[in-house]
Amino acid sequence: MRVAPHHHQMEQSDNKVLKDGITFDDVLIAPAYSDFTPENADTGTQLTRSITLNIPLISAPMDTVTESGLARALAQEGGIGVVHKNLPAERQAHEVARVKRSENGVIADPVILGPDASVAEASGLMAEQGVSGFPVTEDGTSQGKLVGILTRRDMTFLSGEDGAARVGEVMTHENLVTAPSGISPIDAESIMTRARVEKLPLLSEGGALAGLMTMRDLENVRNHPHA
Template identity: 45%
Template sequence: MAQGDIPEALTFDDVLLLPAESAVLPAGVDTQTRLTNSIPLNIPLVSAAMDTVTESNMAIAMAQAGGIGVIHRNMSVEAQAAEVYRVKRFEAGLVLDPVTISPDSTISELRAVKSQHGFSGFPVIDDSGALVGIITNRDIRFVSDDSVKVSTMMTTEVVTVPEHVDPEIAKKLLHQHRIEKLIVIDDEGRCAGMMTVRDIQRSRDNPKSCKD
């Protein structure tokens, strides 16, 4: 090839985009898009399905920001399901279908469930599915005998709220009763979820979070 036939080639460092005046204001920009017909995103960002990039922590962070994380499959099916489960259980403002404990369970069993899921409070549900109390770190902090039943240590006067409660009302109740957790109940009075101070604050901090 003759020297005169060599086409011009540029690298990123060879190009400079000059800023220019725009009629579009940042506040007027809509970054919403769709990953699929049924999966909307608030920001057009997807994290890669790589074992060095996306597991549950990254997927949660992406959802909070308004994007989505694709969990990699370089692990067993059971491990993949566990990662997805962690993401689906995490929703800013509300813990849906919370992990519960039986009043007949021992404190030792409670500690094992707490260690497995990483939660600090659990609704106490009897065999009929009725809400009979709540047990938190505060209730068991000084318990030395782990064979004690949950029913003897739980708080029976539970502050509850209906489904779809306004977060501001929930926040006021938490402050009024000096507690950190509210049990959400359905129309039949059964436990449908749980709200915490941290969850409500997280929801306010991430207004663009994606949920399904």
């Protein structure tokens, strides 16, 4: 580390010790020789015995700093955000769930609706969960048979008076595009591209809903390889 010769003199008062002061602009870190290129640099950091970060960045658990937005952005780059505790326990869990909702492009436990749910309820959940669509099963659970998928596009031309309409009346239920659970992100993206859909429900061998892939999540995986 080199310190520039220029410095700022602090005023002496009340018998305080006179010291030199420097600013960020006064400090220059001289580059040293390395035998690897920047793209091959490993910035991985062992946070705990079982958790390794791809970048050594952790956000402060302050209510003016870390909620789901920053925590998600850090996670995408390989760091970690610590959600502050100035929230009710349920809200804290909700913030964490928004960050962890997708892993490797697969939403393992997507929010599911039943066909009898109201459009108003679906719209509220979209805003609350920060998503743009839901799988719809016969009984509104992951064990039920998939009968449709509701997306924001299905609700585009509904008026305010249609809030009481049932999800089953407006969802897409014909020619549903699905894939088996365990499908690779590359194959899933290929299916969605060919079918021109943005959401791909994943089904188990027994036909139960096993997860959901979205084009947006797959793009995030591709654009953030260190997540």
